[in-house]
Amino acid sequence: MTSRPRPVGIDLGTTNSAIAWVGRDGRTAMVPNSDGEILTPSVVCFQDAEVVVGKEARKATAVEPQRVAQWVKRDMGAPVYTRPIQGEYLPPEVIQACILRKLKADLAASLGDDCRVVITVPAYFDEPRRKATADAGEMAGIDVLDIVNEPTAAALAFGESIGYLAPGGAVRDELTVLIYDLGGGTFDVTLLRMAPGDIQALATDGDVRLGGHDWDMRLVDHVARAFRREHGLDPRDDPASMSRLMDSAVDAKHALSARSRTTLRVDHAGKSLDLPVTRAQFDEMTADLLERTIHTTRQVLSDIGMEWRHVDRLLLVGGSTRMPRVVERLRELSGLEPERSVNPDEAVARGAALFAQYLLTRGSTTPVDDTEAPTGFTVTNVTAHSLGVEGIDQATLRRTNVKLIRRNAPLPAKHTEKFVTKAENQRSIAIQILQGENAAPEECTPIGRTSIDNLPAGLPKGWPVEVTFEYEANGRLKVEAVVPGTHRAVTLELERSVGLSDDGLGQWKEIVASGAGFDAFEAMIAEALEEKIEPLPQSEIAAAPTKTESIASSPAAPIRSAPTPFRSAPTPLGASANLAAAIEEPSVPSEPEPARPVAKLDEPVENWMMPAEAPPASEKASTRRRSPRWIVGLVVYVTSGLAGAGLAYLLLSRLRPEQFPMPW
Numbered sequence: 001m002t003s004r005p006r007p008v009g010i011d012l013g014t015t016n017s018a019i020a021w022v023g024r025d026g027r028t029a030m031v032p033n034s035d036g037e038i039l040t041p042s043v044v045c046f047q048d049a050e051v052v053v054g055k056e057a058r059k060a061t062a063v064e065p066q067r068v069a070q071w072v073k074r075d076m077g078a079p080v081y082t083r084p085i086q087g088e089y090l091p092p093e094v095i096q097a098c099i100l101r102k103l104k105a106d107l108a109a110s111l112g113d114d115c116r117v118v119i120t121v122p123a124y125f126d127e128p129r130r131k132a133t134a135d136a137g138e139m140a141g142i143d144v145l146d147i148v149n150e151p152t153a154a155a156l157a158f159g160e161s162i163g164y165l166a167p168g169g170a171v172r173d174e175l176t177v178l179i180y181d182l183g184g185g186t187f188d189v190t191l192l193r194m195a196p197g198d199i200q201a202l203a204t205d206g207d208v209r210l211g212g213h214d215w216d217m218r219l220v221d222h223v224a225r226a227f228r229r230e231h232g233l234d235p236r237d238d239p240a241s242m243s244r245l246m247d248s249a250v251d252a253k254h255a256l257s258a259r260s261r262t263t264l265r266v267d268h269a270g271k272s273l274d275l276p277v278t279r280a281q282f283d284e285m286t287a288d289l290l291e292r293t294i295h296t297t298r299q300v301l302s303d304i305g306m307e308w309r310h311v312d313r314l315l316l317v318g319g320s321t322r323m324p325r326v327v328e329r330l331r332e333l334s335g336l337e338p339e340r341s342v343n344p345d346e347a348v349a350r351g352a353a354l355f356a357q358y359l360l361t362r363g364s365t366t367p368v369d370d371t372e373a374p375t376g377f378t379v380t381n382v383t384a385h386s387l388g389v390e391g392i393d394q395a396t397l398r399r400t401n402v403k404l405i406r407r408n409a410p411l412p413a414k415h416t417e418k419f420v421t422k423a424e425n426q427r428s429i430a431i432q433i434l435q436g437e438n439a440a441p442e443e444c445t446p447i448g449r450t451s452i453d454n455l456p457a458g459l460p461k462g463w464p465v466e467v468t469f470e471y472e473a474n475g476r477l478k479v480e481a482v483v484p485g486t487h488r489a490v491t492l493e494l495e496r497s498v499g500l501s502d503d504g505l506g507q508w509k510e511i512v513a514s515g516a517g518f519d520a521f522e523a524m525i526a527e528a529l530e531e532k533i534e535p536l537p538q539s540e541i542a543a544a545p546t547k548t549e550s551i552a553s554s555p556a557a558p559i560r561s562a563p564t565p566f567r568s569a570p571t572p573l574g575a576s577a578n579l580a581a582a583i584e585e586p587s588v589p590s591e592p593e594p595a596r597p598v599a600k601l602d603e604p605v606e607n608w609m610m611p612a613e614a615p616p617a618s619e620k621a622s623t624r625r626r627s628p629r630w631i632v633g634l635v636v637y638v639t640s641g642l643a644g645a646g647l648a649y650l651l652l653s654r655l656r657p658e659q660f661p662m663p664w
Ligand code: ADP
Pocket: 012, 013, 014, 015, 016, 017, 182, 183, 184, 185, 186, 211, 212, 213, 250, 253, 254, 255, 257, 317, 318, 319, 320, 321, 322, 323, 344, 345
């Protein structure tokens, strides 16, 4: 026996989660949950005295929907989960932590406590979402080794199944593999190149709002319309009938994967209807959904100038790839035989376990265990999103996203871009780091900012500023800005712009880990409301411009006056260069700012939550001891979050690829 920790992979899915580990023989195996099942529904039901996760929680949806949280993964990165639980808004990572706690308990029951875990995320997850996922793991008391992209994990599992992981294995050609992952709530497509012992991501894309659930809803609508024609009533109007209808739609969908026809039964208001549905009908009513995935898949290929003839293998991942039409359509389209050499429910968890194994054994020169199978392989990821700096275009005076590292760039990546100061005698420069493809900064996600202060007096306008981004293979981004000739430089310590503070994390962790019920969560929220929320450090705005450009300096402005990644008030383009100063603080005077004192970074500016004029909308708010400022902030967050989610959806559906976690 060795006391070596066990390498474990967790697929924390939108719909279902799964756990795998790598045994002493070097092979992966699934870890069943307490019901003996491989998949645990990612659903949480908050009872007053306990938190229930999985199948039982899903059943509670019909009876106590206000206590149930599901599809929480879609909200990761936002301040709160979209729907209130018993009137309270919880951070999504706290809910995910509850799921992970349950998985950890199942893990401990099978393998003991000494496990080190890799958790998977979609390739298009941005930094705040990755960090939120890692935080959820920590709150659950899990020893998180790393976060890895789902398609990369799926490729690893595939690599295991065909013997591509060991560099010493049989000599084989390089393979270009397309991974088509259609789950319950999301769709992901990734192109990878695999050689024995090496996996390299080439491109990835996805749709955060497309999955098996949309197929379910087509059946629901179809049957509800038939019921209305028959009885003049709509079962969708009643939550209990709707919930039953959804269950039968899922059952019917699954049945249609095995048979060519089935019957859906609806009971509502004392009336019932049995409606036969054929697979052909189902395929027809969902054809447009499938075409959306096909469009994205084509896009991924064309983005990097590839065609189907360049693809060697087409792998299916995710429960929804069990639908026969998906397989048929992909076969027609690609001329390849879509394969499932690894169970589509298990591939991601198995691959994550292999990655955990790789991380645990990497660098160890002596084999820890004689029976250990070779695990040498390398994984090269690409950046999921472009990373840039906000600057001002000299010609148009528009604020612009100056990209330093482009999406799909292989990691590690490093790039230096030259900027210039915008004003004469500029005393400070703020550098806003952006993530996203759009040229307009307000369409991108701000992921951090820093400033160079105390520049010597008298620098002429147009003084050079060099900004370097270094994106390491482990996904950490280092930003360095240098002002030549002044001995002034700054290295960025990126700060999460949304999410829980370390303090908050610790407190939530206590509650999650204790296994307490909703009462404890509610008490924690009430307590948090009483505490003054920690002030943020102040920085300056100053935009960093392009080569052809100038840098805006500006008055001090609050860093987080709006929740990111959702920006609530895009600033119109086309105004003067000084507009940069107005991004967060429209009320400040817009003249360049050399005469003002340089902002102190440690000077408190403003609370995390944004003050706003609108009264609180939450039903429970008025009965609680919430500070109005907080409530309003919350309302603004939720509203802007929803607006942002739409925006994020649009963006994400066009964004690309990958990297490992950004642990700030
Ligand atoms: P996620 O990655 O979102 O957690 P999964 O990969 O577990 O999701 O896929 C869940 C989805 O797969 C659900 O929408 C479920 O209905 C669907 N699914 C599972 N089995 C089948 C089947 N036999 N036929 C059609 N859809 C299926």
